[in-house]
Amino acid sequence: MTRSVLGVAAMLLCLAATSAMAQEIRAQLSPRDFTTLAAEIGAKVERITAREGEHFTKGQMLISFDCSVNRAQLDEARASLSAADKTVSVNQRLLELQTVGKLETELSVAESQKARAKVAAMSAMVSKCSVAAPFDGRVVEQKVRQQQFVQPGQALLDILDDSVLELDFVVPSKWLIWLKPGHQFQVAIDETGKSYPVKLMRVGARIDPVSQSVRVVGAIGGRYPELTAGMSGRVLLSPPS
Incomplete structure (x- = not known):
């Protein structure tokens, strides 16, 4: 009985740790397109x-x-x-x-x-x-x-297209079992103190074998004039129970 209770407690601690880790995922807003225009003639x-x-x-x-x-x-x-x-x-x-x-x-x-x-x-x-x-x-x-x-x-x-702002961040590779393009979640932006809807757009093509992580990209859903490329925040994304 004692072992069973300890096992449940350990599992809850593990889930809590996983949730805490998920809430600490950081991301930065970046423009969909950006480039440097250069002269072609003198x-x-x-x-x-x-x-x-x-x-x-x-x-x-x-x-x-x-x-x-x-x-x-x-x-x-x-x-x-x-x-x-x-x-x-x-x-x-x-x-x-x-x-x-x-x-x-x-x-x-x-x-x-x-x-x-x-x-x-x-x-x-x-x-x-x-x-x-x-x-x-x-x-x-x-x-x-x-x-x-x-x-x-x-x-x-230097120019950028800020009509669609993207979030570029890293998640554990094990999450790919449930984290797919189209998944919706929230991001809390530090500069505004608000949360905004995000839709996962792309998943990286390669997993880092050392950190066992993968890069993913999401897009802010909708237009928010207060958001600017370069702002950063906390991704509110947790694995399912």
């Missing part, structure tokens, strides 16, 4: 439309460069292409009249193709004279200023 920053902390929409022009020289070169390339196409047209007509050789006509066609390729190259260069937002989000850090000359590859803006 040019002077002409305009910045979104500053640190400001919101923007997908496709919005965030930074534009002074590309007056590039645009002039594109106009020159287009003029050369127009002239080359006219030469081809004339030579083809003269070839029909047998007043010009086939080689000369073929050379004019090659020149036209060369001019068309230059127009394509200059058009691609001009298209890099502005940086558009790849998704809806906010500016985290502005790394350049207007009238500053930047080099290709230089960081311009």
Whole structure:
């Protein structure tokens, strides 16, 4: 009888310890998408439309460069292409009249193709004279200023998408028996002092063999203006009885 009571007591202590451990799981809010926008050409920053902390929409022009020289070169390339196409047209007509050789006509066609390729190259260069937002989000850090000359590859803006905030945390690998994507629980955020609903979205593909733990990701359910990426809290998640 005594052993039975002791066994039950030990089991209760074990469950209590497990529950306490579960309540001490820490997690941090992170954005669904984040990236650093960089310059693809060397040019002077002409305009910045979104500053640190400001919101923007997908496709919005965030930074534009002074590309007056590039645009002039594109106009020159287009003029050369127009002239080359006219030469081809004339030579083809003269070839029909047998007043010009086939080689000369073929050379004019090659020149036209060369001019068309230059127009394509200059058009691609001009298209890099502005940086558009790849998704809806906010500016985290502005790394350049207007009238500053930047080099290709230089960081311009750190941006993030905070429309969906995710929780990244680690749980015991044994929990995978019952913890599946779609499982709902709560997280208590330190900065706000409130609890928020969370839905498990993804489970890590690999278990750490040393700690016997696995990384999982949940998403905050709904929009809460007071929540910001970087806030942290306590995951209210316990194994079933």
